[in-house]
Amino acid sequence: MSVDSNRKQSIARHHTATHILHSALRKVLGEHVAQAGSLVEPSRLRFDFSHYSSLTLEDIAKVEDEANEIVFRNLEVIKTLLPKNEALKSGALAFFGDKYGDIVRIVEIPGFSKEFCGGTHVNRTGDIGIIKIVDERAVASGVRRIEAVAGKSALSEFRKYYETMELVSSKLGTGVDGILTKIDLLIKKVKELEKSKTITRSISFKDISDGIENVGNYKFIFKSFENIDIGVLGGLVDEARENVDNVVVFLATDNGELVNFVFGTNVKDLNLQNIIKSLVSLGVKGGGRQDFVRGAISKGSDLTKIKDIIVSILS
Numbered sequence: 001m002s003v004d005s006n007r008k009q010s011i012a013r014h015h016t017a018t019h020i021l022h023s024a025l026r027k028v029l030g031e032h033v034a035q036a037g038s039l040v041e042p043s044r045l046r047f048d049f050s051h052y053s054s055l056t057l058e059d060i061a062k063v064e065d066e067a068n069e070i071v072f073r074n075l076e077v078i079k080t081l082l083p084k085n086e087a088l089k090s091g092a093l094a095f096f097g098d099k100y101g102d103i104v105r106i107v108e109i110p111g112f113s114k115e116f117c118g119g120t121h122v123n124r125t126g127d128i129g130i131i132k133i134v135d136e137r138a139v140a141s142g143v144r145r146i147e148a149v150a151g152k153s154a155l156s157e158f159r160k161y162y163e164t165m166e167l168v169s170s171k172l173g174t175g176v177d178g179i180l181t182k183i184d185l186l187i188k189k190v191k192e193l194e195k196s197k198t199i200t201r202s203i204s205f206k207d208i209s210d211g212i213e214n215v216g217n218y219k220f221i222f223k224s225f226e227n228i229d230i231g232v233l234g235g236l237v238d239e240a241r242e243n244v245d246n247v248v249v250f251l252a253t254d255n256g257e258l259v260n261f262v263f264g265t266n267v268k269d270l271n272l273q274n275i276i277k278s279l280v281s282l283g284v285k286g287g288g289r290q291d292f293v294r295g296a297i298s299k300g301s302d303l304t305k306i307k308d309i310i311v312s313i314l315s
Contacts, residue, residue, distance in 0.1 A: 008120060010042035013128045013151040016077055016107075016121045017067070018045050020131065021148060022093075023113040024066035025049055028059060035095055036143050040119070043153045044134075051144045055136045067131045070112050074126030078108045092116055130154045192227060192256055203228055205239045208251065212244065215314045218267065221249045222307045228253040230260045234294070237264035248272075250310060252297060259297040261286065275313055282306050 018038055026033045029051055037048035055063070084104045088094060092106050092114045100116060107117040109125060122128060132154045135147040149157050165176050172182040203225070213220045221240060225233070233251040240249045241264055248270065252261040263272050263286065271290045282305055286295020297306070 007042050009122075009127075010151060010153070011040055012120045012122045014042070014045040014149075014153075015040045015117075015119050016109075016125065017128055017131045017148060017150040018047055019107060019113045019115055019117070019121075020067045020070050020109065020125065020128075021045075021047055021063065021133075021146065022049070022115070023109075024063045024070075025051075025146075027066055028062045029055075035093075044147060044149050046145060046147050048139055048143055048145045050142055052142060054138065055144065055146075060133050060136060064131065064133055070109060071125045071128045071131060074124050075109050075112070076124055077121050078106075078110065079121065080106050080108070082106055087116065090114070132157055203232060203236070205236055205243070208236055208240065208249070209244070212247075215248075215311050217246060218265075218270075218314050219244050219247045220311065220314060221247065221251075222310070223250075224252040224254070224303055226254045227256070230255075230262065230294070234262045234264075237262050237292070240264070241266040248310075248314060250307070252303060257299075259299060259301070261295055261297055263293040263295075265291050267291075275310060278309060278313065279306055282309070 018040060022033075022035060032050060034050045035047070036050055037046075039046040081103055082090070084100050084102055087104050087106050090106070092108070094100065094104075094116045104116050105118045106114060107119075107121055108114040129151040131148055131150050133146050133148045134157060135145075137145055139145045165179065169176045169179055172179060172186075174182045208221050208223050211221055211223055213222075230253060233253060237249045237251060240247050244266075246267055248265045248267065250261060250263045252259055261284075263276070265272060268291075272293045273288070273290060276284060276286050276293055276295070283298025283301040284295065284306060285297075286293045288294050297303075
């Protein structure tokens with residue numbers, strides 16, 4: 001019967017990594033940590049242990065640092081056969097529920113780990129390559145579970161995350177170092193949009209009709225808002241033109257990056273495009289029809305001055 005040496009070596013890496021992680025967990029979290037179950041496969045390991053709370057990212061980093069320090073030191077992994085009583089006296093960890101014979105096998109990493117174990121292991125800790133914890137969760141009351149990868153499996157895991165980060169950076173149009181900044185900006189924009197939707201639902205014709213002023217022969221409405229959809233303001237202009245005679249309406253909304261406006265009237269001989277031309281020096285630009293103009297105002301422009309010029313033209 002042939003033995004798949006690559007598979008055996010992968011199992012050995014993950015098995016020794018399990019011992020190392022056990023000791024690292026005890027060192028970081030405390031000696032109350034005890035094995036509550038484990039699974040070793042060629043591509044990963046699973047280790048259940050007693051602990052009262054979830055591990056923080058800082059805890060996981062400390063455990064990984066402790067474990068990989070032992071890997072990088074390339075310590076010998078010593079396997080010896082001893083009488084069970086002698087093995088217990090030597091301080092080797094045995095696991096409750098496991099049955100042992102009179103002679104037991106001890107797997108030791110000097111100064112770090114010493115356990116009863118009959119499984120396959122690497123000869124030196126450096127043979128593991130590297131250990132990476134990929135998951136941590138609860139499996140029962142007072143029992144946590146970590147999953148980890150070692151060796152070639154760890155390399156595959158790192159490559160997967162690297163490729164994902166490269167893909168994300170490409171989609172966001174920024175370098176890897178700029179991903180978090182870009183995401184923060186997108187989250188901010190989403191929150192602004194959500195805020196905009198909330199505000200939009202509260203805007204009605206009454207909110208603008210309350211501000212009607214008599215200017216010359218016209219009913220004039222000039223209002224500015226924040227984070228209102230420009231389409232909603234356009235609808236309010238139409239509503240004003242339908243319900244108020246000789247009305248001129250100028251509505252603006254500051255949406256963070258731009259100040260947009262809609263300008264409308266139902267007065268046939270009034271040309272709003274000509275009025276817009278008189279406002280260009282104040283950063284107002286727009287286009288449309290004689291009775292309806294839509295455009296933008298430069299950030300920082302004085303809306304009071306814009307209103308004053310419109311009033312002077314209408315007077």
